[in-house]
Structures are given as structure tokens and as C-alpha cells.
Amino acid sequence: MNAVAAVRSKSISDIYLNISHFLDHFIMLVFAKAAYDAGRHFGLGYEDIIVYGVAGFVLFGGMAPVAAQLADRYSRSLLMVVYHFGIGIAAILAGLTQTVWQLAAAIGLIGVFAAIYHPVGIAMLIKSNKAIGFRLGVNGVFGNMGVAAAPLIIGLLLTVGDWRLCFIASGLFCIAYGVAFILGLRDEAAPQAKTAKKMATGFAPGWKMALGAMLLSTASGGFIFGAMTFVVPRYFEISLPAISTSVAVTGLLAGLVYACASFTQIGVGWLIDRVPPKWVLMAMGVGQVIFVALASQYTDYALFFAMLIAMCFVFGQIPITDTILSRYVPDEWRARVLSVKFMVNLTIGATVLPICGAILQAGYAMAALFSLMSGLAIMVVLAGVILPVQSDAQRMDRVPAE
Numbered sequence: 001m002n003a004v005a006a007v008r009s010k011s012i013s014d015i016y017l018n019i020s021h022f023l024d025h026f027i028m029l030v031f032a033k034a035a036y037d038a039g040r041h042f043g044l045g046y047e048d049i050i051v052y053g054v055a056g057f058v059l060f061g062g063m064a065p066v067a068a069q070l071a072d073r074y075s076r077s078l079l080m081v082v083y084h085f086g087i088g089i090a091a092i093l094a095g096l097t098q099t100v101w102q103l104a105a106a107i108g109l110i111g112v113f114a115a116i117y118h119p120v121g122i123a124m125l126i127k128s129n130k131a132i133g134f135r136l137g138v139n140g141v142f143g144n145m146g147v148a149a150a151p152l153i154i155g156l157l158l159t160v161g162d163w164r165l166c167f168i169a170s171g172l173f174c175i176a177y178g179v180a181f182i183l184g185l186r187d188e189a190a191p192q193a194k195t196a197k198k199m200a201t202g203f204a205p206g207w208k209m210a211l212g213a214m215l216l217s218t219a220s221g222g223f224i225f226g227a228m229t230f231v232v233p234r235y236f237e238i239s240l241p242a243i244s245t246s247v248a249v250t251g252l253l254a255g256l257v258y259a260c261a262s263f264t265q266i267g268v269g270w271l272i273d274r275v276p277p278k279w280v281l282m283a284m285g286v287g288q289v290i291f292v293a294l295a296s297q298y299t300d301y302a303l304f305f306a307m308l309i310a311m312c313f314v315f316g317q318i319p320i321t322d323t324i325l326s327r328y329v330p331d332e333w334r335a336r337v338l339s340v341k342f343m344v345n346l347t348i349g350a351t352v353l354p355i356c357g358a359i360l361q362a363g364y365a366m367a368a369l370f371s372l373m374s375g376l377a378i379m380v381v382l383a384g385v386i387l388p389v390q391s392d393a394q395r396m397d398r399v400p401a402e
Contacts, residue, residue, distance in 0.1 A: 137269020
């Protein structure tokens with residue numbers, strides 16, 4: 001009990017939260033790259049085995065409100081400690097499963113603990129609104145580096161072992177980092193005295209339209225992001241025959257696409273600190289409509305470059321919604337609103353697996369998935385249309401005095 005009380009009054013620097021974001025996306029995509037090998041072990045095809053990962057993605061989003069409630073009741077830092085050890089232990093259990101249903105349950109348990117990061121870790125990050133767009137952009141890069149690293153690292157592990165090694169090695173690393181996270185906790189700084197430029201404590205004007213736009217872009221973006229990060233490694237395996245069919249090489253190429261595209265978030269974060277997010281969000285939506293559609297038409301080198309540009313627009317959207325939230329929602333409400341946002345985002349993202357499975361089982365080519373995502377990106381454009389333009393004065397009222 002004393003240990004719990006001690007963690008209540010702790011905070012952590014951005015770098016620790018950024019690495020935690022890396023692990024969150026990495027651990028959720030171990031199965032994405034290892035699914036084919038696991039399917040062979042259990043006598044199932046790729047289109048059949050991926051359905052057993054649905055529970056993980058549903059709980060990844062569905063448990064976010066529970067995580068937010070627990071963080072408000074106990075502390076955000078305590079929940080983050082639970083997060084690291086929880087995903088590590090669950091991943092190890094996944095590697096030790098003996099039946100496909102045990103594997104599905106273990107992946108679901110990974111989703112339960114992975115659900116903690118976004119409503120809790122992001123709320124810790126945006127407690128201060130200083131340079132929030134840029135800081136969220138950097139945090140987003142770390143998250144998407146986790147997306148990029150998953151196919152690369154898991155692909156390499158598959159060349160020396162099997163799907164069990166992928167889960168167990170990843171779980172052990174998460175536990176080891178959990179120890180480092182605890183050591184990095186520090187006492188919360190004393191609250192600063194109020195000044196004339198204090199942060200507004202209520203919801204900003206236009207918050208209803210802003211949250212509506214945020215949820216609309218989140219709903220469509222959740223499916224697009226989930227599909228792009230899950231199916232691209234496999235799409236590269238079958239659509240880059242002139243380059244390579246090796247799981248290690250195609251995993252490296254998918255990781256390269258994710259890694260390069262993720263840096264778009266820093267530029268977008270820097271931009272939305274200076275211009276209204278409305279116009280940036282609209283541009284991200286238009287780019288997705290065009291380049292995701294092009295990715296469905298090409299193979300080999302043309303596909304690689306079209307996918308790279310498409311992912312730049314997909315990843316570039318990520319810091320915009322959290323910046324909108326930080327500018328319209330007061331700190332005491334952010335964990336709860338974030339939990340709803342990520343529940344929508346990730347639960348819709350969880351539909352990627354059954355929808356992809358159904359489309360592939362119906363005999364459609366994997367390219368049809370990208371045509372579907374291009375159509376959904378129109379909703380991102382619409383979100384930009386309805387997003388209000390916040391004045392500089394209103395925006396500065398949301399920034400706490402330093």
C-alpha cells in the first residue's frame with residue numbers, strides 16, 4: 001500500500017512516455033507479422049488465423065474508458081506501471097499457448113493492458129499545452145516507430161525462430177522496460193502560482209463541433225490506420241515479386257515505409273502550432289483519398305513509393321486530433337475524453353480483421369482493401385470541413401503560464 005501511495009505523486013518525462021508509446025504499437029502488431037507462421041502451426045490459412053486477433057483489438061479500444069476511470073481514481077503514473085508489466089506478461093503467455101483459442105485469449109489480454117497507454121499516457125503528455133503540436137508529433141513518431149519496428153523485428157525473429165519466440169522475446173523486453181520506467185518516475189513538481197495568463201478551466205467555445213470533427217476523423221482514421229498497419233506487411237509479401245518475397249526483406253520494406261512516414265507527424269505537429277488545424281486536417285484527408293487509391297493499383301517499386309506517400313498522410317493525421325482535444329477540453333476531463341476517443345478509434349480499428357478476413361474469403365484481392373480505405377478517407381476531409389477555426393487569442397487562453 002505504501003508503494004502504491006508513493007507512485008500516486010510521481011510524474012515522468014516525455015521521453016519515457018514516448019518509448020512507452022513505441023511499445024504499445026509494437027506489442028499490438030507482433031501478431032500481425034507472426035500470424036502467417038502461427039496459422040501454419042495450427043493448420044489455418046492467413047485469412048483464417050487473423051480473425052483470432054479480433055479480441056485483442058476490440059479490448060485495446062473497449063477497455064480505454066476503464067483505464068481512464070482507474071487513472072482518475074488512483075493515479076496516471078500507477079496505471080502506466082501496470083501497463084508495462086501487463087503487456088509483457090500477456091505477450092509471454094501468448095507465446096506459451098497450446099491452442100488457437102488460448103492464443104486468442106492471450107492476445108485479448110494484451111489488448112486489455114495495451115488499452116491503458118492512450119487515455120492515460122497521452123493525458124500525462126498533454127497536461128502542459130506548451131508546444132503541444134510538436135510534442136504530440138514527436139510522441140506520434142515513437143508510436144509509429146513501434147509500428148515500423150514490428151514487421152522488421154518480428155520478421156527477423158521468424159528467420160531464427162517461430163511465432164512463439166516473437167511473443168516471448170517481446171514480452172520480456174516490455175517487462176525490462178517497465179523496471180526502467182519505475183526508476184524514471186520522479187516527484188510531481190509543485191503547482192505554479194496563478195497569474196493573469198492562467199489556463200482556461202472550462203471547455204473552449206466551439207468545443208461541440210470540434211469534438212464532433214475529432215470523433216468523425218477518429219472513426220474513419222481508426223479503420224484506415226488499423227488496416228494499413230496490419231495488412232501492408234502481408235500485401236508487400238505478395239505484391240513486390242520483382243523486389244523480394246522473403247518475409248525478412250518485405251518486413252524491412254514495410255518497416256521502412258512506416259519509419260519514414262512517421263516523421264510526417266513532427267512536421268504536422270509543428271504546423272498546427274502555427275496554423276489552424278482545420279486546413280491541415282483537410283489536406284491530410286485529401287492526400288489519403290488519392291494515394292491510398294493509387295496504392296491499390298500498383299505493384300513492385302511503384303507500389304512501394306505510392307504506399308510511402310499514402311502512409312505519410314495517414315500518420316500525419318495522428319497529432320491533429322489530440323491537439324484539438326488539448327485546446328478545447330480542460331485537463332480534468334482529458335483522460336475521459338481521450339478514453340472515448342481511443343475506444344472509438346481502436347474498436348473501429350478492430351473491425352479491420354473480420355472485414356479483411358471476410359473480403360479475402362469472398363475471393364477479392366487484397367488490393368480491394370485499399371480501395372475501401374480510400375473511400376473512407378472522405379470522412380477525414382468532411383471532419384476538416386466541420387472543424388471550427390480557433391482564434392489565436394482563444395488558443396493562447398488554453399496554454400498555462402510557465
